[in-house]
Amino acid sequence: MSTQFHNVLAPKINNPDIQPELRNTQGYIMVGHGRDDVWHALIRFRGGADPGAVREALAEIVTNITRITPTTDLVDQSQRDNAKLVVSALGFTWRGYERMGFADCAASFSLEFREGFAARSQDVTGRGWETWNREQWDPYNGYHALLILAAGRRVDGRPFLGDCQKKINDNFNGVADVTWLKGKLSRTGGIPNKPKENFGFTDGVSQPVLLSDKSRPGIAVTRKSGWVPEAAPNLVLIHEPIPGNDGRAEFGSYMAFLNIEQHVELFENAARGLQKKLKLPTREQAEALMIGREQDGSPLIKHMDGTDVNDFAAGTDESGEKWPFACHTRKMNSREPGQEHHRIVRRGVSYQNGALRGMYFQCFQANLQEQFEFLFKRWANFRSQPKEGCGVDPIVGFDSNHPQQWPVPPKDGALRNADPEIVSVSISGLTTIRGGEYFYFPSIPFLQSLNKQSSGASGSAGY
Ligand code: HEM
Structure with a gap:
């Protein structure tokens, strides 16, 4: 059944055949945690x-300090609603795997993961480390987990x-140092349960649906476009490269994690400038x-009322x-047919x-590249997409030499599809990348077998 699990479009969570896969896969990958303090x-x-x-220290965390939350917990309504239950997820960088003694497993992980975000940042984002917060992120001495x-x-x-x-800091005493980054989701956005980001917009609206649940009211069925909300779990999951106990039903996912500072005043000033020009x-x-949605998360094309809010x-x-x-x-998602495999799961x-x-x-995917x-x-940094x-x-784009082309919206709100008047305005520098890493979030059996794993433990790589 495992082959079906990750290839089937949004498999049903109550299907008994896929329970091993759901128990083995970290819930944070598959479903939003639904909590506010992160x-x-x-x-x-x-x-x-x-x-x-x-x-040993990691195994202690996973077995005795916090339970790494399986997908089965996050699809169970009573567990989901228990806000006192700490949802936990754990991932490693390639340097982390090396330092845990898994250097021999290099071929099982992708090249871009092993190279890491710091090495690829210039090529991927158009910016190097010059803006990074060096106290928080040292590109020469990256994090391990x-x-x-x-x-x-x-x-x-x-x-x-x-x-x-407190327990985690005590547990790592002498073995590791921990930098704590504390975030908070505010839920005052428009669409119920969705968070609001610092520019004031409802976020997390457009997400691939990886699992389906017939018993709950789900996504709207009336669709006006080729928009496909569902995805097969293999959009984010890969077969576990270092299985714990049941290789066939073990999966994990790559995460890109970036600290992105938002310049709210610049955002508002840029909007004032655009308002004037348009x-x-x-x-x-x-x-x-600028964002491509209303503040409350609803789509800009109003005649789409009554359909999925992502069906643009x-x-x-x-x-x-x-x-x-x-x-x-x-x-980021022009919804052209055939591009669904580029989607990411944002957290x-x-x-x-x-x-x-x-x-x-934070975003999960099966393939970082x-x-x-x-x-x-x-897409973001290419001036001719879409x-x-x-x-x-x-x-998040980076090139102030090529101003964006903004069509003047129709005054009466009617969609004409004629050649609109175009105004050229350059908007950039509204966010700054302060650091980041690529992590891999392994299967739960792998994590549970950490203190038993000895194969490939080839010693410290000396970073
Ligand atoms: C601080 C930086 C960022 C802010 C404030 C931001 C904000 C937003 C907002 C408000 C939405 C619309 C709500 C939604 O559809 O969920 C959105 C959508 C999206 N963002 Fe970002 N974003 C940021 C960075 C990024 C980055 C770095 C990427 C990827 C490289 C990204 C990819 C996407 C994608 C794929 C969507 C969904 C588009 C769709 O399907 O309609 N965002 N973002």
Whole structure:
């Protein structure tokens, strides 16, 4: 059954045949955690620490301090609703695998994962390390593991996370150092249960649906375009490269994790400038054109009412007068047929520290090159995606030499699809990458077998 599990479009969660796969796969990959307080422990093993001791310390966390949450928990409504239950997920960088003694397994992981984000950042994002927060991210001495803990919803999750934090710090004493990045999701966005990011927009709206549940009200069935909400789990999952106990039913996923600072004042100023050029009544309208959605998450093409909020029917706005070609959502998913395999599963978490605001951007995929890197390099930063010369992504793109082409929206709101008046405005620099890493989130059996694994334990790689 395992072959069917990951190849079938949104398999049903109550199918008894796929329960081993759901139990073995980290829930954070497959389903949103539904919590508001999210703490990230970036772990760096101490130089010279014995691989066996590192694995022992990790095994202690996984078995006695926090339970790595399986998908079965997150699809179980009572567990989901228990906001005191800490949802945990754990992943490693390639350096981490090397330091745990798995250097011999290199061929089982992808090249881009092994090279890591720091080495590929210039090529992928158009920017190197010059803007990185060096106290938090040292590109020469990257992190080895990432433990994510999430709790709280209508209750304060911090006491539960604080308790885990203390135990984890104590447990790693002498073996690893931990940098804690604390995020908080605010749920005041428009679509119920969806978070609001720091520019004020509902986020996490467009997500591939990896599992289906007939017993709950699901996604809308009336579709106006070729938009396919569902995906087979192999969009994000790969067969576990280092199985724990049941190789056939073990899966894991690659994650791109970036700390992206958001310059809210610059965003608002840019929107004011665009508002003026397009002669729009409000700044918020210009902001919506930059993102490619209304603040409350609803689509810009209003005649799509009653359908899936992601069913933009790109073909009906051929001139881009309502859904600009240069906006973030159209750059990142123009909904052209045949591009579904580039989709990513986003798990971004916002942070605010005084005036400093940003997002711990996280996305899962089966193939970093074809998904996260493709989106950033070939879509966000390519000025002719999805239309010749439309400009780079205004939110994360990097090229101020090629202004975006913004169509003047029709005054009466009617979609004309005629040649609209085009205004050229350059919007860039609204976000800054402060650091990042590529992680791999393995199967739960692999994590449970950490202190038993000895094969390939070839000693410290000396980073
Ligand atoms: C701080 C940086 C970012 C902010 C504030 C941001 C914000 C948003 C917002 C508000 C949406 C619309 C809501 C939704 O559809 O869920 C969105 C959609 C999306 N973003 Fe971002 N984003 C950021 C970075 C990125 C990055 C780095 C990538 C990938 C390289 C990315 C990829 C996407 C994708 C694929 C969508 C869905 C588009 C769709 O299917 O309609 N975003 N983002």
